[in-house]
Structure formats: C-alpha cells, structure tokens
Amino acid sequence: MSRTLMPIPAVTVTGGQCPLPPKPGPGLGVENGSVHDAIEGWRKQGAHVVMLIDGDAHAGSGSNAAVIKDAIHHGHSVHFVVAGGVHDQASLDLALGMNPSRVVIDVATADRKWLYEAFAAHGQHVIAGLNVHGMDVTDPGGTSVGNLYDIVLDLDGHNCPRYLVVEATRRGHWHHNDKHVLAGVCESVRHPVWAQGGIDRLSDLHSLEDLAPRLEAAVIDEPLYSGRFTFDEAITATQPRFDPYEWAPPQP
Secondary structure, eight states: OOOOOOOEEEEEEEEEEBOOOOOOSTTOOOOHHHHHHHHHHHHHTTTEEEEEEEEEHHHOOOOHHHHHHHHHHHOOOOEEEEEEEEHHHHHHHHTTTTTSSSEOOOOGGOOOOOHHHHHHHGGGGGGEEEEEEEEEEETTOOOOOEEEEHHHHHHTTTTTOEEEEEEOOOOOOOIIIIIIHHHHHHHHHHHHHEESSOOHHHHHHHHHHHTTTHHHHHHHHHHHHTTSSHHHHHHHHHHHOOTSSSOOOOOO
C-alpha cells in the first residue's frame, strides 16, 4: 500500500451529461459535456483513477449505465470506479457489466447478508460506501441507519475489502470538526479507506496526509469544479513534502 494519498476526481452523470473539468483561467465557469470528454480532460490533468457517479440511479430517477459503459470502453490509461444506486444483485451486475475497476455499493440501502456475499464473490472489485453524518451512517434521504463504528466493525468482520467514507453534510469539515471520525475508521479496519466530501480547500488535503497509508484516496468534486484548487495542485498537496527545518524528510 502506497504511503501517498491519491486524489480522484468525481464525475456525476445526469441525463447523459456531466460537468467538464474547468479550463485554466478565471471566471470561465463549468461547462457540461459528454462523459468521454470529462474523462479525457481529467486524464490530461494527471488523473489515473476517475469515479463515475450515476446521479440518476442514485436518485432513483433513471440510469446512465449505457453512457457510462461506452465512456469506460473508450477510456484509455485510466481506471474507473462506478457509484450511484448500487444496492442489490441486479444493480451490482449492471455496474460490473460496465467493466470498471471497482464498484461502490451503498451500504445503507443494501441487505446486509447479500452485502457479505458480494464481498466474498467480488473481493477487491467492490467498495463499501458509507454516507456519514456525525457518528451515523445515513441513507440517501438523510435518515440514520446505525452507528458508524458498529457498522464498520461488522463489515470488517466480514472481510470488507475497501471503504468509501462520504461526509454527507457536504460542509468541508474533515479538516475541522470531523477528521477524528475518519481517523477512527482508518484505525478500526484492516483494509484501505477512501474519503469523499469534507474537502473544501488544499489545507484539508494536507491535513489528511497523516492518515496514509490506511487512507488510500480522496475523492474530490465540488472544489475542483468551482476552481478553489486545480487537480494539479491536489496532486502536489498529497505528495510527501520536505521539511525545511530538518536535515531529513519529516518522519511518519
């Protein structure tokens, strides 16, 4: 497991379209376009992994499976993670049929026995997605379905291969109020953890660096699209840095 935290851009697809990576320069705003163009844009900016979120499937209002599958088929030199609305065997089969590297399963809406079977059957191809509000895991409507650590320990006991912890309040608070929640998950499990949401500025990424290597990746969306920092800056922020006040790199 690498000691370097990996930034991953998130692309949310609705109605067959998605936001494109911002172009350099002030005040240009975000344009919508094809999933293929979005992937190619993030690849050119240095992304090795892209998360594709089916926004319509997540909302229960439709599916972008065909569009996402086509974009993955034509994607080059990029690994893909598919998320959004995956909670049972049919939706998992649909997502796996898009041929991504990994699929995020929504733990809050999935039957627990089936979830254990999915871990056993698909191993590293699946990720347990946990929407977190404070110390609770919540469903898409914001209703608590249980205590975060109780659920995490249960999943860990059934050999969950990887966790995606999503800061559901979208307040950008991993750095301020809620980093200890993410740190607690990293300390409680045996396998890698990814974080999403809770990142508002580069200092938030800097603050997560000390959770590596258990924290493997940070999935970023809104701050990239709003121009608060670029993907290149995110890559730089997650690299090991030299401490000018020591004669050697800072100790882990």
